[in-house]
Amino acid sequence: MLTDALCPLAVKLYFCIALSKKRYFIQIAYDGSLYHGWQTQPNAITVQELLDKAMSVFFRQPIETLGCGRTDTGVHAKDFYAHFDIEGMDENKVLNALGGINALLPYQIAAKRIIPVHNEAHARFDATARAYKYYIHFEKDPFKLNRSWLVKDKLDIEAMNSAAALLLNYTDFSCFSKSHTQTFTNNCKVTQAVFEQQEGGLVFTIQADRFLRNMVRAIMGTLVSIGKKEIDLTAFKAIIESKNRSNAGQSVPACGLYLVKVEYPYLR
Template sequence: MSKKRYFIQLAYDGSLYHGWQTQPNAVTVQELLDKAMSVFFRQPIETLGCGRTDAGVHATDFYAHFDVEGVEEAKVLSAVTGINAMLPYQIAAKRIIPVHDDAHARFDATARAYKYYLHFEKDPFKLNRSWLVKDKLDVEAMNNAAAMLLNYTDFSCFSKSNTQTFTNNCKITKAVFEQQEDGLVFTIQADRFLRNMVRAIMGTLVQIGKKEIDLTDFKAIIESKNRSKAGQSVPACGLYLVKIEYPYIR
């Protein structure tokens, strides 16, 4: 029986982990997933994720691909319960999907979406789930600035320095704040994101909300292509990867 490729769909609370990607001397989501799957399938399994979430960042919709050899497809597709039994409660496998042999969880994604949550009053049930902001924010001004993002493609000013990406161009298709009863949520969707991009955008938009900068300043920051001109990255706790789209997965 030949080797076959699959996608696994996951959700995880990133509070306890040093991000998605396996690394030395730190516990990560990928490390624990690969160990659980290797035990279940009784062979070494190495996953490759749709992206790299940083330490403390959460995901409600995350995909990784993996290859397994000599296992009937029916057993692979029904493996979710067994894999979940070996994963910590903060990491959940949702489904396994058969894909073509060249399918790639990172490079084949056509759209990604993140949400960032803020709240304004101390709430013990939002610890490590949302960012507590004590200042009053001008949400209308923040939305006006967020809308400007759709007019640009080069987001070097919001990218972590010294990354190995060949381009800092992204096509943002949605960027909007919405009021909720217990806070504020920012939704942003694009074809791709740069390292630390969403948290840097949020930090700069919060400066708009605090009236520390205005729309003219925001435009100048984007056009500067200089990370040092933009705001500080906001805490990871409020950030969630919420959607990954592929042309062959429904």
């Protein structure tokens, strides 16, 4: 039959199309002040939506990115990766596309690098470590609006660092996670958690293999309670061991939070 004769041709054509697809990572940075987070959503402007539109226009084909995670409304990223697939295009043209993509993006979003990767590479699941910084300042400063959290209370930094160090002793961080998230486990391995003083404020750095939704902001809210002497180290440990979000501190404002590093075993 004619359809039988066409089957091998159809199979060959399918594999030719599949083989013409190539996967890339794109590294970006963004000021999240104007956006409703990373992930595309209805009736709200997001970073992913604007990036996908810019890349689709430049490459003249539909581009859908998948990010290394999701940042909430108002959260910033200095180092963020997403993967995307592109069909039938010379690799050099893709790698030299940064100027054109940046011209189509708003000033608050910058494409920094495009990297060819193997076709099974995954921006979210292949990441082996992520690091965030959270910035606090103590006096009103118009130049830190939407970029740092103003705290007027005096904080005990030594006590906050003692509590932060305890995070390295635990793996289950259910108490710092948003409820009803689609994760199979609330276990994370924290490898760094420390406050450092800077001019006019503090910066908190935390690194782990993965983070739960709202985890860093909930940790910060609880550590600030330590700094205000509202709770002590014994209470802090009890909060973690309770695995109950209602026992932890309030989630701090998004404006001070930055994703600053994402690591992959095959990227340098």
